[in-house]
Amino acid sequence: MGIPAGVCPFAQAWLARLEKEPTEDIAIFVTVCDQMRRAAEVAEEANRPVFLMHVPATWQTASAQRFYREELERLGRFLTRHGGHPPTREALIETLEEYDTARATLRGLGGILPARQFSEKIAVFQERGRPEIESHPNHSPVGRSKSPGPRIGLVGVPLMPEDRVLFGLFEQAGGEIVFDGTESGEAGLPAPFNRRRLREDPLGELVEAYFGRIPDVARRPNSEFYVWLRERIEAYGLRGLVVLRRSWCDLWHAEVARIRDWAPVPVFDLDLGSGLTVGAEGRLTTRIEAFVGTLS
Amino acid sequence: MTDTPRQIDLNAWEARWPEIQRTRADWPAYVGPLGRHVEDGDTRLRSLRFDNSAAALRLWNFLLTEEDRLRAARAAGSYLVGTMKDLGTVPVLAYSLPNAVAFYPDGAWWIPCVMELNANLLGIADRLGVDDSFCPVRAMLGAFVTEAHFPLPDLLACSVGATCDDFSAIAQRLAGLGHPILWWEMPHRRVPDPEEAAVELPGGFRAPASQVALVRSELERVARAIENLCGETLTDERLAAGIQRANAVRRTLRELRRLAFMAEPCPLPALELLIAEMLAIHFCSDQGECLAVLEDLLDETRRRVQARQGTLKPGAPKIFWVNPVADLAAMNLLEACGGRLCGTDFLFSHALDPIPEDLDPFEALARMALADPMVGCVSDRARRICADIRATGAQAVVVSRIPGASHCAWEGRVIRDRVQTELGLPVVEIEVPPLGDALQSSHRTRLEALVETIIARNG
Numbered sequence: 001m002g003i004p005a006g007v008c009p010f011a012q013a014w015l016a017r018l019e020k021e022p023t024e025d026i027a028i029f030v031t032v033c034d035q036m037r038r039a040a041e042v043a044e045e046a047n048r049p050v051f052l053m054h055v056p057a058t059w060q061t062a063s064a065q066r067f068y069r070e071e072l073e074r075l076g077r078f079l080t081r082h083g084g085h086p087p088t089r090e091a092l093i094e095t096l097e098e099y100d101t102a103r104a105t106l107r108g109l110g111g112i113l114p115a116r117q118f119s120e121k122i123a124v125f126q127e128r129g130r131p132e133i134e135s136h137p138n139h140s141p142v143g144r145s146k147s148p149g150p151r152i153g154l155v156g157v158p159l160m161p162e163d164r165v166l167f168g169l170f171e172q173a174g175g176e177i178v179f180d181g182t183e184s185g186e187a188g189l190p191a192p193f194n195r196r197r198l199r200e201d202p203l204g205e206l207v208e209a210y211f212g213r214i215p216d217v218a219r220r221p222n223s224e225f226y227v228w229l230r231e232r233i234e235a236y237g238l239r240g241l242v243v244l245r246r247s248w249c250d251l252w253h254a255e256v257a258r259i260r261d262w263a264p265v266p267v268f269d270l271d272l273g274s275g276l277t278v279g280a281e282g283r284l285t286t287r288i289e290a291f292v293g294t295l296s
Numbered sequence: 297m298t299d300t301p302r303q304i305d306l307n308a309w310e311a312r313w314p315e316i317q318r319t320r321a322d323w324p325a326y327v328g329p330l331g332r333h334v335e336d337g338d339t340r341l342r343s344l345r346f347d348n349s350a351a352a353l354r355l356w357n358f359l360l361t362e363e364d365r366l367r368a369a370r371a372a373g374s375y376l377v378g379t380m381k382d383l384g385t386v387p388v389l390a391y392s393l394p395n396a397v398a399f400y401p402d403g404a405w406w407i408p409c410v411m412e413l414n415a416n417l418l419g420i421a422d423r424l425g426v427d428d429s430f431c432p433v434r435a436m437l438g439a440f441v442t443e444a445h446f447p448l449p450d451l452l453a454c455s456v457g458a459t460c461d462d463f464s465a466i467a468q469r470l471a472g473l474g475h476p477i478l479w480w481e482m483p484h485r486r487v488p489d490p491e492e493a494a495v496e497l498p499g500g501f502r503a504p505a506s507q508v509a510l511v512r513s514e515l516e517r518v519a520r521a522i523e524n525l526c527g528e529t530l531t532d533e534r535l536a537a538g539i540q541r542a543n544a545v546r547r548t549l550r551e552l553r554r555l556a557f558m559a560e561p562c563p564l565p566a567l568e569l570l571i572a573e574m575l576a577i578h579f580c581s582d583q584g585e586c587l588a589v590l591e592d593l594l595d596e597t598r599r600r601v602q603a604r605q606g607t608l609k610p611g612a613p614k615i616f617w618v619n620p621v622a623d624l625a626a627m628n629l630l631e632a633c634g635g636r637l638c639g640t641d642f643l644f645s646h647a648l649d650p651i652p653e654d655l656d657p658f659e660a661l662a663r664m665a666l667a668d669p670m671v672g673c674v675s676d677r678a679r680r681i682c683a684d685i686r687a688t689g690a691q692a693v694v695v696s697r698i699p700g701a702s703h704c705a706w707e708g709r710v711i712r713d714r715v716q717t718e719l720g721l722p723v724v725e726i727e728v729p730p731l732g733d734a735l736q737s738s739h740r741t742r743l744e745a746l747v748e749t750i751i752a753r754n755g
Contacts, residue, residue: 006702006704006705007702007705007706008702031457031484033461034458034459034460034461034464034702034703035461037458037484038674038703038706039706041673041674041706041710042706052484052486054457054458054483054484054486056457056481056483057456057464057481058456058479058480058481061517063481063513063514063517067481067483067510070506074489078489217468218464220454220456220464220467220468220479221468221471221477221479222468247429248429248702248705249461250429250460250461250462250464250465250466250702251461251464251465253426253429253430253465254425254426254430254465254466254468254469255465255468255469257424257425257426257469258425258469258472260425261472
């Protein structure tokens with residue numbers, strides 16, 4: 001599989017990782033960004049079973065919601081064709097409830113763990129695809145950082161493991177990241193299920209909790225992202241906001257100026273480029289210190 | 297005019313204008329000397345070479361006076377529909393009503409070229425946080441801010457979903473500046489699953505019936521918005537008639553392309569063919585006149601074919617061009633290097649194919665929209681390119697990258713591999729910025745090498 005030059009580092013990383021997986025393993029892509037839509041085609045070149053799910057960018061119409069549901073059903077048929085077994089209605093409900101409970105536990109950790117650990121917990125949960133939440137020795141408020149520095153939130157592209165060094169860099173600069181609202185963080189968590197509706201129409205509730213409630217800048221219009229972000233800024237008492245983006249991520253890049261115009265707190269545009277390197281960290285430190293300095 | 301076909305510069309056109317004015321007194325009022333557009337700021341015209349036919353002069357004037365037409369249409373009581381990204385679909389809806397005029401604000405992407413960056417639209421986009429890592433269509437933001445290049449539309453619609461992120465992000469930035477947008481969904485066109493109901497699309501693609509149904513319902517939603525704006529009902533009869541009118545333009549263009557690509561010697565230069573193709577997507581804001589302009593150009597081309605006259609030497613190497621060029625001068629350069637345009641995919645081949653007239657009109661339009669080469673896999677697009685190359689007999693391919701356009705990063709290799717594997721033809725990739733002068737030497741070298749390769753292959 002040849003990865004084209006000039007594509008976003010996240011898509012590149014995805015494809016590079018996929019190359020290491022057995023070709024009989026299924027890869028599922030979504031169309032939330034065009035880079036990943038096109039990456040699906042590259043992944044298919046390895047004769048791997050690939051499913052590309054169209055997640056509508058529009059969300060305000062019944063037809064968009066219906067189409068999302070149809071795509072989920074199509075995914076189900078695809079998985080069945082590749083050896084899966086369709087769940088019974090009860091099994092589906094049970095599984096959804098299990099994940100919903102796990103997410104509730106996960107959310108609860110948000111008030112306990114330092115933001116970096118909470119961010120990692122979410123990432124691990126999302127990546128494993130299993131509902132178990134590992135217990136954590138710091139299940140008490142004392143686990144939270146007591147840093148007196150300004151409270152800062154992250155939004156933007158999904159974090160890669162090496163990006164979490166940012167938490168430390170901001171802390172060294174005298175600030176504290178208390179909120180990971182990136183796509184790999186809280187922004188990627190669906191809304192809690194309505195258990196009554198879940199029993200009546202499990203797939204419908206799944207659609208509502210994910211398609212109906214996850215805010216993202218890729219949606220058109222993306223006004224709900226701003227509603228969600230305002231709530232988070234207030235709830236976390238943020239004094240600064242960091243917008244993370246990577247090379248060629250047009251969706252976040254174009255949004256930075258708007259967020260800056262809109263936000264009630266100072267905004268730091270942090271271009272991760274092709275990924276954080278040792279040299280890049282050095283340069284970043286100065287900029288981070290300057291930003292945190294403006295918040296103090 | 298009966299002059300020998302050739303390409304001339306702006307000064308030559310200026311010298312000839314009095315004579316043309318005398319012989320073409322019955323022409324529409326918008327036709328005039330090209331030099332006046334330079335005075336208005338379209339300074340790139342000084343660097344271009346134009347076809348010397350009167351029909352080409354009319355074509356250029358039609359293109360360069362669109363803003364006047366839009367303002368006149370509004371003054372006459374028509375409503376302006378700004379349609380973005382779909383390249384050829386929503387205008388068919390709009391022009392089916394008597395008092396709607398559609399245009400593409402996306403067209404602003406050529407302003408930095410035509411005005412040689414003097415309008416500072418890219419500078420405005422920079423200030424709005426949309427820098428040169430984005431496609432030149434970001435100039436659209438500057439055009440909305442200055443309101444100096446087109447009147448602000450009464451309704452703005454934009455297709456999203458399976459569209460490039462550049463455009464989606466720029467359009468959302470526009471909405472964030474206070475320009476309301478009616479977003480409509482375009483799903484990623486996929487191969488129908490086994491036993492899934494599927495339909496044939498124009499251009500030879502197939503798509504699941506469920507996707508066509510979604511697009512249809514979205515187009516009906518756009519149609520309702522246009523109806524509400526205009527106070528007119530878009531009946532099936534009106535839309536069917538609108539499709540017929542659109543097809544008249546497409547048929548004319550199809551014949552023009554056939555002759556321009558295949559007749560010997562080449563009867564029409566690449567630059568004029570590019571402009572003619574662009575007219576197909578929204579009829580440059582006057583559908584009736586658009587058809588007249590194209591028919592005039594087709595008549596001229598037929599005359600040349602009959603007389604065995606052309607603008608290039610017979611036997612010029614035939615080159616298929618992929619993607620539109622941000623700098624119009626690139627089309628001149630191809631011919632200056634000895635090549636001949638022989639087939640195009642300027643990202644809107646769906647706007648050139650006939651819309652089915654034997655179907656329910658909304659169904660037909662939905663099928664056409666879903667045939668957009670940008671909403672499916674690159675391999676689909678590459679297959680179509682290969683099919684078109686077989687039909688025209690092109691001998692090489694130029695993939696012209698659009699600076700900052702993220703889709704280009706994914707497409708080039710797939711298209712090149714397919715063309716080389718399936719047809720064994722040479723392919724070069726070049727990147728054409730809005731003003732390509734600094735790169736002209738490099739482009740010239742690559743295009744000349746391509747032409748020489750073809751000549752060597754021909755023995």
